[in-house]
Amino acid sequence: MQMALQLARQAAQADEVPVGAVIVAPDGQVIGQAENAMRRQRNPAAHAEMLALQMAAAAYGDERLRDCDLYVTLEPCTMCAAAASLYRVRRIYFGAYDPKGGGIDHGARVFTQPTCHHRPETYGGILEAECQKLLVDFFHARR
Amino acid sequence: MQMALQLARQAAQADEVPVGAVIVAPDGQVIGQAENAMRRQRNPAAHAEMLALQMAAAAYGDERLRDCDLYVTLEPCTMCAAAASLYRVRRIYFGAYDPKGGGIDHGARVFTQPTCHHRPETYGGILEAECQKLLVDFFHARR
Numbered sequence: 001m002q003m004a005l006q007l008a009r010q011a012a013q014a015d016e017v018p019v020g021a022v023i024v025a026p027d028g029q030v031i032g033q034a035e036n037a038m039r040r041q042r043n044p045a046a047h048a049e050m051l052a053l054q055m056a057a058a059a060y061g062d063e064r065l066r067d068c069d070l071y072v073t074l075e076p077c078t079m080c081a082a083a084a085s086l087y088r089v090r091r092i093y094f095g096a097y098d099p100k101g102g103g104i105d106h107g108a109r110v111f112t113q114p115t116c117h118h119r120p121e122t123y124g125g126i127l128e129a130e131c132q133k134l135l136v137d138f139f140h141a142r143r
Numbered sequence: 144m145q146m147a148l149q150l151a152r153q154a155a156q157a158d159e160v161p162v163g164a165v166i167v168a169p170d171g172q173v174i175g176q177a178e179n180a181m182r183r184q185r186n187p188a189a190h191a192e193m194l195a196l197q198m199a200a201a202a203y204g205d206e207r208l209r210d211c212d213l214y215v216t217l218e219p220c221t222m223c224a225a226a227a228s229l230y231r232v233r234r235i236y237f238g239a240y241d242p243k244g245g246g247i248d249h250g251a252r253v254f255t256q257p258t259c260h261h262r263p264e265t266y267g268g269i270l271e272a273e274c275q276k277l278l279v280d281f282f283h284a285r286r
Contacts, residue, residue, distance in 0.1 A: 042206040043197065044229040054186065063185040078253055079229065082222035082246070086187040100258060103225070107258025108251035110221055115243060115250025 001071050001095060001127045003033065007048065008073045008134050011035035018134045021048035021072040023056035023065065023089075031068065032056025048072060049080035053087050064088040073131040075124060078103030081110040084120055091121045095131025144214050144238060144270045146176065150191065151216045151277050154178035161277045164191035164215040166199035166208065166232075174211065175199025191215060192223035196230050207231040216274040218267060221246030224253040227263055234264045238274025 007020025016036040023032035034051035038044050049072050057063045065087045070076075073095040076084065081103040084092060092104070103110045104122050111119040150163025159179040166175035177194035181187050192215050200206045208230045213219075216238040219227060224246040227235055235247070246253045247265050254262040 038206075043200060044206055044231075045193070045196070045226050050188070053188070057186060063181075063187055077225065078251065078256070078258065079222050079225035082220065082225065082251075083188050086220075086222065088187075101260070102258065103251075107256040108221065108225075108246075108253055110251055113221070113250040115221065115245060117244070 001073070001093060001131075003030065004048075004071045004073050004095070005127065005130055005134070007033060007035040008131070011037075011048070012134065012138050015039060018138050019048045019072065019074045021052040021070060023052050024069045024071065025056075025060065026067040031059040045079065047077065047080050049076050050083055053083055053089070057087060066090065069093065070120070071126075073127075074098055074135065075102035075104055075106070077101050078108045078110060081108075082116075085110065085116055085118045088118050089120045091123065093123045093126045095125070095127050096135060097124055097128070144216070144236060144274075146173065147191075147214045147216050147238070148270065148273055148277070150176060150178040151274070154180075154191070155277060155281050158182060161281050162191045162215065162217045164195040164213060166195050167212045167214065168199075168203060169210040174202040188222065190220065190223050192219050193226055196226055196232070200230060209233065212236065213263070214269075216270075217241055217278065218245035218247055218249070220244050221251045221253060224251075225259075228253065228259055228261045231261050232263045234266065236266045236269045238268070238270050239278060240267055240271070 012018035032052040032055040155161035175195040175198040
């Protein structure tokens, strides 16, 4: 999660909403890492998680990330949570909870739905204070 | 939707689950079109809708597809429905309903959630019989 936080800090420096994501293979190797890039890629779906998942699948040699874990500084949104399920991620560790846009413990609660066919284990609130402070500071500075 | 159906047929010929998607700009021009490519791209998130949205945003010169409409042969899944919201699509016309994996009228019902901040209008069942037959024939042939 420290690595994800570092990526999130980089995002903030590039004027992106500070969210970072890391994918770790079963042997402990980092096989995907990305920060938000919506503004720079002019793509509202270029969330850190989507980019990290794509990178990891390419590196892993298997598009299914079975036994791989996702670390992300913010609760994934509905799109990213559903994508993590499609990629068959094993566990999701996230930092700050996102009552306004989260898709795991809020709103669509993607993994509780009968239409969800792979349910990663999820652990929220990891380094929550640091992850949240980064977001709060970012939005405060922009006001 | 006829164009989306044609894309879906191409997908089937490439041994992909036959789903096709088209994005139409306010002036009636097609600015994005894609078929499922999960198998060929070895990417479980390479759904027709995701690829068409990305293509359209690049062509439209604005990453927000305001006033643009998405035509797709199958009810979008949770990920694709949430992505269409992020891209600010105006209307979604879809063919077959998908009780097992759909995210609009089933499961997560993405656009009804308080965490959804842009709700496209949706119209399901357009050329439903043709869209569904393509899927049924595809899965029947594989068994």
